[in-house]
Amino acid sequence: RDEESPLETDVLIVDECSMLDISLTASLLRAVAAETALLFIGDADQLPSVGAGNVLRDMIASGVVPCYRLTQIFRQARESLIIRYAHEINRGELPAIDSPFKRPGVWQDSDCFFIDAEEASxxxxxxxxxxxxxxxxxxxxxxxxxxxxxxxxxxxxxxxxxxxxxxxxxxxxxxxxxxxxxxxxxxxxxxxxxxxVHPWSSLYYGLTASAVVRKLYTEWIPKYLGPACEIQVLTPMIRGSLGSAGLNRMIQQAVNPAGRGKAELISGERIYRAGDRVIHRRNNYELGVFNGDIGIIKEVDNENLTCVVSFFPDNREVEYHREDIAELDMAYAITVHKAQGSEFDVVILPVLTQHYRMLFRNLIYTGLTRARKLAVFVGARRALAMAVRNRDTSLRQTALLYLLQTRRPGNGKKGSSV
Known part of the structure; x- marks a missing residue:
C-alpha cells in the first residue's frame, strides 16, 4: 500500500507505537488516505524502536498531536505490586522488593519478588x-x-x-x-x-543465579501457579551465562532433553525437538508468521527436515521446511526487546552487573510490565539500582519533534529543510 493505493478504512488503529521507527512510520503514513482517522496507541516509557527515530515520544512531546493518557490498569489487579514497582522505577525510585528467602509467604500474597543471587564473572x-x-x-x-x-x-x-x-x-x-x-x-x-554476599542470597542454599532461574522455571513456579501457566524468561542480552542463548540451552536440557527415539532438527548451534518453545525472528508473509510470534513445536520430521509449530494464542499450526527453519530461535528465554508488545503469565527477569551495558530504566520497566500474574527478579539488587538510576543516555538525533512544531498548520512558519 502507498499513496497510489491507500488503505481503505475510516479509522486506523496502530498499537505498540513505541516500537515504530521513522522509516516504518513514513511507509505507514504514505499508505493512509487523507480522510482516514489515525489513532496511535503506545507507552513512551518503554524501549524505543530498534530502528532510527523516537516517533511516539516525539509526537507526544510536540504538543501538536492530541494526546490522551489512560491510567486505569486492566492487565494486572489494581493492587498489583507489579504496577506499583513499575511506577516507582519509571520515577527513578528503587522499589523495596521482598524476597522469598526472607519471607516465604510472598509466594502466596505477592505478584512480584526478588531472589538475590550471583553468577560468576x-x-x-x-x-x-x-x-x-x-x-x-x-x-x-x-x-x-x-x-x-x-x-x-x-x-x-x-x-x-x-x-x-x-x-x-x-x-x-x-x-x-x-x-x-x-x-x-x-x-x-x-x-x-x-x-x-547478600544475607538472603541463594548461594547459601547452594544455588547460583542460573540455577535459580532453572528451579523457578521447572519446579517452583509450576508448583505454586500450576503446570499450565506460561513462563517467559526475559533477559537484557543474548550472550553470557544469563543471556538468552545460554539460558535457552540450560532450560531446554532441563525440560526437553534428548532421548532415545526423539526426533531432532539441527540448525547451526540450535537443536529443535517436539515440545520446544520457539520464536519466529522475521516477518514471513508466505508462512503468515511475523517477527516475535511465539509457539510450541508440535512435530519434527528429521528425514524431510520439516517441523510444525503451533503459535499462540490461537494454536494456528504452521509447517516449516528446511529453508524456513533458520527463521526460528529458542524462546524459553528471549531478550526484553523481543518481548515488547507481548505479555505472559509469569516473567523471570535476570538482573546482574554482567549486563551493565544494557541496564537502563526503560528496559527494566518494559520487562516488568510484560507480566500478568507474577514477575520474579533474579540477581543483584545493586544491578537493579544501577538500572533504575540510568536513563537511556543514547540520545537520538531526530527531526520529527522540530518538524511537527514548526510546520503545524496555521502557525505561520514554513520551517526549514533538515
Whole structure:
C-alpha cells in the first residue's frame, strides 16, 4: 500500500507505537488516505524502536498531536505490586522488593519478588580454574604424609601463591585458597570468591543465579501457579551465562532433553525437538508468521527436515521446511526487546552487573510490565539500582519533534529543510 493505493478504512488503529521507527512510520503514513482517522496507541516509557527515530515520544512531546493518557490498569489487579514497582522505577525510585528467602509467604500474597543471587564473572571463573588446577597438581606424597600446604593465614596467601607458581591478582587477595580449593559446587566456589554476599542470597542454599532461574522455571513456579501457566524468561542480552542463548540451552536440557527415539532438527548451534518453545525472528508473509510470534513445536520430521509449530494464542499450526527453519530461535528465554508488545503469565527477569551495558530504566520497566500474574527478579539488587538510576543516555538525533512544531498548520512558519 502507498499513496497510489491507500488503505481503505475510516479509522486506523496502530498499537505498540513505541516500537515504530521513522522509516516504518513514513511507509505507514504514505499508505493512509487523507480522510482516514489515525489513532496511535503506545507507552513512551518503554524501549524505543530498534530502528532510527523516537516517533511516539516525539509526537507526544510536540504538543501538536492530541494526546490522551489512560491510567486505569486492566492487565494486572489494581493492587498489583507489579504496577506499583513499575511506577516507582519509571520515577527513578528503587522499589523495596521482598524476597522469598526472607519471607516465604510472598509466594502466596505477592505478584512480584526478588531472589538475590550471583553468577560468576569471566574473571572469577578464570581465577577459580587457576586455583583448582594449582592445588590438583600438588604432590600426592605430601598429601599422604599429612602435609597441608594450602592451609595458611589469609594474609600469607598471596605470598605463598606466588612462591608456588600461583599468581593471586589483587581483587582476590581476600580469598581463602583453602576454602576455594575444597569447594565442591559452583555456588560454594562463588561464596569463597566473593567479598560480600547478600544475607538472603541463594548461594547459601547452594544455588547460583542460573540455577535459580532453572528451579523457578521447572519446579517452583509450576508448583505454586500450576503446570499450565506460561513462563517467559526475559533477559537484557543474548550472550553470557544469563543471556538468552545460554539460558535457552540450560532450560531446554532441563525440560526437553534428548532421548532415545526423539526426533531432532539441527540448525547451526540450535537443536529443535517436539515440545520446544520457539520464536519466529522475521516477518514471513508466505508462512503468515511475523517477527516475535511465539509457539510450541508440535512435530519434527528429521528425514524431510520439516517441523510444525503451533503459535499462540490461537494454536494456528504452521509447517516449516528446511529453508524456513533458520527463521526460528529458542524462546524459553528471549531478550526484553523481543518481548515488547507481548505479555505472559509469569516473567523471570535476570538482573546482574554482567549486563551493565544494557541496564537502563526503560528496559527494566518494559520487562516488568510484560507480566500478568507474577514477575520474579533474579540477581543483584545493586544491578537493579544501577538500572533504575540510568536513563537511556543514547540520545537520538531526530527531526520529527522540530518538524511537527514548526510546520503545524496555521502557525505561520514554513520551517526549514533538515
Amino acid at each position: 569471566v574473571r572469577q571463573l578464570r581465577f577459580i580454574g587457576q586455583v583448582k588446577r594449582h592445588f590438583n597438581s600438588i604432590d600426592e606424597r605430601e598429601r599422604r604424609a599429612g602435609a597441608k600446604p594450602y592451609e595458611f593465614d589469609i594474609a600469607d596467601a598471596a605470598e605463598y601463591g606466588r612462591g608456588a607458581g600461583l599468581q593471586v591478582p589483587e581483587p582476590f587477595r581476600h580469598v581463602s585458597l583453602d576454602a576455594l580449593s575444597t569447594a565442591d559446587s559452583a555456588a560454594a566456589e562463588l561464596l569463597a570468591v566473593l567479598k560480600k
